[in-house]
Amino acid sequence: MLSSSPRRLTGLVGDIGGTNARFAIATRTGHDVELDHYLTIECSGVKDFHDAVDAYGRHVGGLPKLDFAVVAVAGPVKDGAIKFTNLDWLITERDLADVTRAPKVRLINDYAALAYCLPYLTDEHTRAIGPVTRGFGEAWSVFGPGTGFGASVLVGGPAGPYCLSTETGHISFAPVNDFEAEIRGFLQRKLGRATLEMILSGQGIVNLYRAICAIHGETAADLTPAQITQLDSRGGPQCRATVETFLDILASTCGEIALAHGATSGVYIAGGIAPRLMHLIDAERFRARMEAKAPMAHIVAAIPSRIIIHPYPALLGAAEALTEQAILA
Numbered sequence: 001m002l003s004s005s006p007r008r009l010t011g012l013v014g015d016i017g018g019t020n021a022r023f024a025i026a027t028r029t030g031h032d033v034e035l036d037h038y039l040t041i042e043c044s045g046v047k048d049f050h051d052a053v054d055a056y057g058r059h060v061g062g063l064p065k066l067d068f069a070v071v072a073v074a075g076p077v078k079d080g081a082i083k084f085t086n087l088d089w090l091i092t093e094r095d096l097a098d099v100t101r102a103p104k105v106r107l108i109n110d111y112a113a114l115a116y117c118l119p120y121l122t123d124e125h126t127r128a129i130g131p132v133t134r135g136f137g138e139a140w141s142v143f144g145p146g147t148g149f150g151a152s153v154l155v156g157g158p159a160g161p162y163c164l165s166t167e168t169g170h171i172s173f174a175p176v177n178d179f180e181a182e183i184r185g186f187l188q189r190k191l192g193r194a195t196l197e198m199i200l201s202g203q204g205i206v207n208l209y210r211a212i213c214a215i216h217g218e219t220a221a222d223l224t225p226a227q228i229t230q231l232d233s234r235g236g237p238q239c240r241a242t243v244e245t246f247l248d249i250l251a252s253t254c255g256e257i258a259l260a261h262g263a264t265s266g267v268y269i270a271g272g273i274a275p276r277l278m279h280l281i282d283a284e285r286f287r288a289r290m291e292a293k294a295p296m297a298h299i300v301a302a303i304p305s306r307i308i309i310h311p312y313p314a315l316l317g318a319a320e321a322l323t324e325q326a327i328l329a
Contacts, residue, residue, distance in 0.1 A: 006030035009327055010064055012053075012100050013318035014071035015110060018086035018147070019043060022312060023056040025064065026319035031120060033319045035312065049091045053099045068327045069102035070318040072113035074147075076165070082107060104327045108163075110314050111150035114142045114270050115163045117310070117317030118154055125310035126268065127278060130287035133304045141263035142308070143168060144271025145204065145250070149197035153261040160323045168257065169197035176252055176292070179215070183245070186211040199249055202273065205229060209242040229277060247281055250274070251289035258303045259296060266304040274307050 008029050015022040021043055024035040037060045046052045057063045073082045073091065080093035096105040108116075118140040138156030143149070149169030154161050173194045175181040187194035187207060198204050205225040213220040221234045231239045250269070258267045291300045310316060 009067040011068040011070065011319060011327075012056075012063065012066055012102065013069075013315045014053075015113065015312070015314040015318065016043070016049070016052075016071060016087075016089075016091070017074040017110070018084065021046075021049075021052045022315060023053070024312065024315045025060065026315070028319055031320065033120070033316060035315055035319065038312065038315075043087055043089070049089055049095060050099050063100060066100055066102035068104040068106075068322055069096055069100040070106045070108065070113075070321050071096060072108050072110040072314045072318050074110050077107045077109055080107060104322060106322060108318065108321055109150075109152070109165045111142060111144075111152040111270075112163045112165050113314040113317035113321060114144075114150075114268075114308070115140065115152040115154040115317065116161065116320045117313050118142060118266070118268055119156075119161065120316065120320060121268075121308065121310060121313070125313070126306040126308055129281060129305045129307065130283045131304075133302060135265040135304050136302065137262075137264035139261065139263050140265045140268065141257050141261040142268040142270050143253070143257055144269055144308075145200040145202070145273045146271035147202055149200050149204075150271070151257060153263060163321075168260075169200070170195050172196075173199055173249070174252075174256070176289075180245070180249070182215050183208065183211045186214055196253060199246070200253060205242065205246060205273075208246055209235065209238060212238050212241050212245065225273075229273070243277065243280060247277065247286065248289050251286040252292070254286075254305050255290040255293050255300050258290075258300050259293060264299075264303055266306060268306050268308050270308045270313060275309050278307055 006029050011026045013024050013026045021041045023039050025037045027034045039056050039059050041052050075082050083090045093105050093107050140154045143151035151166045151168035154163050175184050184194040199208050202225040205228050209228050210220045223235050228239050254267050291297050293300045
């Protein structure tokens with residue numbers, strides 16, 4: 001019996017958050033994907049999703065005939081639809097089919113899209129933290145601090161990889177020393193709870209800075225997350241303490257997620273914050289915090305940790321989210 005070669009498939013892929021909508025044309029042969037004709041559109045500059053896709057179509061001189069369309073969205077997809085919390089848009093898979101005329105369409109969570117890209121990232125698309133290891137098994141996790149905190153796990157299988165989206169950002173923060181316990185106490189008093197997202201996010205950086213200032217009996221300056229991470233002089237030494245503590249907690253969380261998800265193939269850090277802090281990461285200190293998971297430290301020590309630096313990882317993942325069989329069925 002002759003084996004059939006993978007078909008060349010063309011798709012529209014998108015990544016829509018509260019601020020921007022990003023699009024590209026994906027050309028896919030098997031699992032080889034080429035992305036082209038990137039465009040970022042400010043959501044505030046268009047009236048709705050249809051208008052955004054129409055604007056992209058004009059940018060590329062008209063959409064080509066599509067085999068599929070997959071759009072990643074910042075939020076949970078329920079019954080093939082998403083209503084954004086910080087954007088007055090409702091998107092359904094029927095809308096996606098209508099505006100693209102693609103026979104196969106799908107809306108997926110943005111961190112699900114990030115998970116789908118993990119097996120196909122090359123070394124040039126990531127930066128290792130600590131030793132470069134290959135890991136073992138077929139389970140990958142991706143998480144990241146950005147506007148919020150997202151996380152997903154990808155597990156390999158005979159029918160292709162399967163992604164499970166999670167709400168890991170809303171689990172309770174677990175301090176590992178007395179100083180972090182004081183931070184948790186501050187957040188609980190001010191916010192009612194102390195979750196990962198209340199620390200590992202843009203607003204979390206501000207929360208962390210204010211907590212550290214309070215612990216040291218100082219008045220916090222009115223600083224943005226960017227000013228804090230850039231060590232603004234108005235914040236004094238507590239800006240540096242905030243960044244160091246943020247990275248320590250990020251490292252511990254990396255180890256927690258590795259164990260909770262069974263992510264033996266690797267844990268990847270995404271989002272907009274971590275790449276901007278790469279130059280401040282002490283790899284030995286990071287891995288020490290990550291691996292401090294007795295009695296399972298030997299397991300975590302074998303799991304690689306990487307930061308994603310691909311400019312459009314969610315678009316790459318969206319292109320990989322549907323199997324060839326699903327597209328052609």
